[in-house]
Amino acid sequence: MLDVGKIRAITIDLDDTLWPIWPTIERAEKALHQWLCDYAPMTAALFANPAALRDIRAEMTSARPDLKHDMSALRRESIRLALYRAGENPLMADTAFEVFFAERQRVTLFEDALPALQYLSARFPLVALSNGNADLRRIGLAHLFRASICAREFGVGKPDPRIFHAAAGAAETMPQDILHIGDDATLDALGALNAGMQAAWLNRSDAIWPHEQEPHIELAHLGDLSDLIP
Known part of the structure; x- marks a missing residue:
């Protein structure tokens, strides 16, 4: 059971918790x-081949294990490799990646996300905790968070304690005084439990909890927290 009285800070996942990631x-x-079609058509043709694209990404992941937690660097270097393979200028990779990255920040929030963030941030320090590469400043949510911790900068990702x-x-708080909120049962909820935190599993799809150890609370909607936390 969730112990609301113990909460001194909240950590929260981003992708698929505050917005759906795959449409983005x-x-x-x-x-x-489209950018590649305009400026690097041979590379665009290569990227249009799913098998070739999978091979490039697999090769880059294998060749650069140091980047396994840095999605931005992996994608940028995959673009660079594709440009090289297609016989086009690999130096265009930085510009091409920025086109992708800028659009990646144009997220569409779930309807419950902003009201919940405003409600919670007025009561607790909020820290974003993500394995992805969302930029809260570009998205326009940075003012609601004390800090943002991501796998790319930290070097390891969830569920590592x-x-x-x-x-x-x-958050300047002990783990046992934190509630972590996230959609992934393993990376978020189980990871938080193993790190000594309280865990709120955001289950928007009515999935079945897959682990023996259970979260402190299951949420169908972020607004549920407003009813629980005065």
């Missing part, structure tokens, strides 16, 4: 493809 990624990939503990440090 699809738009960003379309923007990237160390990144949860780093978020606790950013």
Whole structure:
């Protein structure tokens, strides 16, 4: 059971918790493809081949294990490799990636997200905790957060307890006094439990909890917290 009285800070996931990620990624990939069609047509043709694209991404992941937590760097270097393979200028990779990245920040929030963030941030320090590469400043939500901890900058991702503990440090609070909210049962909820935090599993799709250890609370909607936290 959730112990509301223990909460001194809240950490919260971003992708698929505050906004749906795949529609955002699809738009960003379309923007990237259009840019490549205009400025690097041979690379655009290569990216249009799903098998070739999978091979490039697999090769980059294998060749650069140091980037496994840095989605931005992996995508940028995959674009660079594709440009090289297509016989076009690899130096265009930075510009091409920025086209993708700018569109990736144009998220559409779930209807419950902004009201919940405003309600919670008025009561607790909020820390974003993500394995992704969302930029809260570009998205326009940075003013609601004390800090943002991401796998790309920290070097390890959820469910590793160390990144949860780093978020606790950013909130200047002990892990046991933090409620973590996220949509992924393993990365978010189980990760938070193993880090000594209270865990709220945001289950928008009515999925079945897959683990023996259970979260402190299951939410169908972020607005549910407004009823629980005075």
